[in-house]
Amino acid sequence: MAARSNARVMWRMLGLARPLAGWMVLAVACGVAGFCCATGVPVLAAEAALAAVGAGSLPWAFGVTVAVLAVMAVARGVLHYVEQRCNHYIAFKLLAHVRDLVFGALRRLTPAKLAGSDSGALISTVTADVELLEVFYAHTISPICIAVLMAAVMGAFLGGIHPALAAMALASYALVGIAVPVAVSRASGGEGRRSRDLAAGLSGFVLDGLRGLGEVLQYGAGVSRLEELDGRSEELVASQRKLRARGAAGQAATTGAIMVLSCAQMLMAAWLAGAGLVTAEGAVLATVTTFSSFGPFVALANLGSTLQGTLAAGNRVLDILDEEPLVAEVPGSEGARPGFDGIAAEDVSFSYADGSSADGASASGEKILDHVSVSVEPGQIVGIQGKSGSGKSTLCRLLMRFWDVDQGCVALSGTDVREVATSALRDAEAFVEQDTHLFHDSIRDNLLIARPGATDAELEAACRAASVHDFICSLPNGYDTMVGELGDTLSGGERQRLGLARAFLHDAPLLLLDEPTSNLDSLNEAQILKSLSDQRGRRAVVLISHRPSTMAIADKTYSMDQGRVS
């Protein structure tokens, strides 16, 4: 995580809220007016009581004072409501904006980012951390502004009675609104972070267990995993209990401090009145004002326990927004598909450097490809074979420009892919990786993602070529069957064929197929190889496979061994 001071994080977060500054001013204005009413009611009531016993005077008739009191009491409620509405409007607008920014950043950073990061932590940043920012936008900014303005209003009012009363009140506000929350925040900061890490670890452990349920059952690891689950949840509960105890101690300290400080103000007012420096009426009003004016500073004090967590969440979100992509997107107009005149890797060397692997294993910069040269002519079927781990899939990822080469160049139709508009590159190539991801959507929509405007006839032709049309027709709702309903019932081969149909539908001039037949029986394999052969001359294909029967259709074959090609 990048090191940013808390002030810097707050400043950056505030910067995001600039377009909603008008709403923020309205929220703060309503908050200040609301607290003025809240303090004004007891002060005016005290004034009226003093006037009634002849110890003070009222600017209006008694009846008018009662009416003003009623209006202020109602206004307090209305103003508080408007303030909260504004704050939540700002917060939810901004959350949508921040989510948009985060997804935009992820789009720029992928696929290298997703291959190289802990996806559990990433999901928690995209969801929980962004949610936490609601606290910042709805319950942090305006309370701070309101507290500062209320301190000025109260200071001016009490200063009008006697400067010493104003000084005492301002010092009390600073103690309640700044010193107490900072102390609570310091005390709970480490535990807050620990608690969040424990919660993230626990959900990761549960998810991992669910995904690997088959293995857990098969190897009888259920009891030990349950024991670990118990241990982790007990640790989390203990940490949360500690946090709550600290929060409660903070609240008790705040309430206690308010009582002591208000009493001190009362004693000072009494002393000033005794010394003839203020009137008895002034002393009473100053005391009532002080007792009833701590609301905005209590709101500030309540931030103490959440502020560290909110700022840490903001920091993680900013980390994603600030991260430089490993592969910079090349802008360019979408739509027109450029001609395809072959693709070539020329003397390419590559390593997954910069700690881009999930476990940081490749941070050592181990060379995966070492001066590799391959070329694919239009319409040609090129086979790539080699031992597991020799770099075949990596080569395809470089042809797709998921990563940039360290040395040499990948050229599409003679142009370095680093200069080809990313959208044009994606249009020119279709890549079927070893695992096909199917979205929780209908089979039709899962396929149309490759070409949204495709007709039913084109869809069917692609599925026939991938030898999956008959299977789809046998499903209860044919092409409209939901993949989610099928759950895990789709076999590896069926998923693989759907992935191929998607790529055929994309109709790119270059197809990169990573082990496209590994899960297929010989009948389906033969059908797909026939489809690929039929397209020979119309579409170039890079075919990675360990199967001699699949490699037999290649026009030329490269062999990879330890990052070198022959």
Ligand SMILES: Nc1ncnc2c1ncn2[C@@H]1O[C@H](COP(=O)(O)OP(=O)(O)OP(=O)(O)O)[C@@H](O)[C@H]1O
């Ligand atoms: N995202 C990544 N970060 C770091 N290292 C990686 C990454 N992806 C692959 N590797 C490493 O690069 C090497 C080559 O992997 P690659 O998947 O290209 O091999 P392959 O020849 O396609 O293997 P297989 O036939 O088993 O699919 C392996 O040692 C692998 O661990």
